Amino acid sequence: MGMNPKKEIKILQKEDPRLRKISAEVDLSLIKSKKIKEVISSLKLAIDSQSDAVAISAVQIGELTRIFIISKKIFDILKEEKRPLKETKKDLIFINPKITKFSKAKVLCEEGCLSVRFLYGKVKRSTHVDIEAFDENGNKIERNASGLLAQIIQHENDHLDGILFIDKAIDIQEILPEKLKEIQNEAGTY
Numbered sequence: 001m002g003m004n005p006k007k008e009i010k011i012l013q014k015e016d017p018r019l020r021k022i023s024a025e026v027d028l029s030l031i032k033s034k035k036i037k038e039v040i041s042s043l044k045l046a047i048d049s050q051s052d053a054v055a056i057s058a059v060q061i062g063e064l065t066r067i068f069i070i071s072k073k074i075f076d077i078l079k080e081e082k083r084p085l086k087e088t089k090k091d092l093i094f095i096n097p098k099i100t101k102f103s104k105a106k107v108l109c110e111e112g113c114l115s116v117r118f119l120y121g122k123v124k125r126s127t128h129v130d131i132e133a134f135d136e137n138g139n140k141i142e143r144n145a146s147g148l149l150a151q152i153i154q155h156e157n158d159h160l161d162g163i164l165f166i167d168k169a170i171d172i173q174e175i176l177p178e179k180l181k182e183i184q185n186e187a188g189t190y
Contacts, residue, residue: 009046009061014116014164016062023057023064023160025096031138039063040093040136046114047071047091053114055152057159060115066096068156070149078148094133094141099157101144103128109151111165118176121169125151 012019030036039058046061047053047069054077057068070092108122128146131153135141145153155165166172 009042009049011046011050011056011060011114012062014166016115018062018064019059019115019159019164020162021059021064022162023059023066025066026134028096028134028138031095031134031136036065036067036095037136039065039067040069043067043069044071044091047073050114052112055156056114057156059159059162066160067094068097068159069093070152070156074149074152093136094131094153094156095135097131097133097153097157097160099129099131099153101128101130102126102154103150108170111151111155111169113155113165115159116164116166118174119166119172120175121166121172123155123165123168123170125154129153131157 026036039061042061042063043056043058046056053071054074055068055070058065072089072091074092075089103126105127106124107127109125110120111123112118112120127150128144129150130142130144132140132142158165158168
């Protein structure tokens with residue numbers, strides 16, 4: 001795997017009080033700054049360091065800024081689900097994301113979290129969301145998402161507001177790595 005040997009990124013675990021804080025918006029004039037580039041680079045390293053990771057928010061690596069990324073790995077998962085994809089496969093970066101619309105339709109989704117290792121549960125999520133954010137170049141992006149992508153966006157957005165999936169989940173159970181391999185494709189880890 002393309003793990004960068006320079007530094008290992010520590011992913012905060014549920015006991016860390018920083019995970020319960022509301023992250024601050026990024027000043028738009030700083031989006032292209034060295035600091036924000038480093039945060040994004042660290043997020044990518046953190047995702048690459050975890051084979052089951054598909055998304056991560058900045059707070060999970062101790063940066064209380066409103067940034068999350070969804071790994072390009074998601075496109076392979078969506079392809080397996082036979083969803084048409086029109087975009088090139090690259091990490092999706094969301095800076096100062098705002099979910100502008102939630103569908104009324106909701107569904108129970110299996111979830112796990114890089115910051116709540118080995119606990120999994122079901123969370124009621126909207127099946128469709130519209131989101132506005134900025135990309136790493138400061139361009140405004142608007143997109144709608146459904147299914148797994150909508151679920152991930154809601155999960156990561158919760159992180160930015162100090163909410164962990166276990167706050168909302170039912171049927172929480174611990175599944176250790178050995179057992180996890182057997183059911184890996186059933187629950188994503190964000």
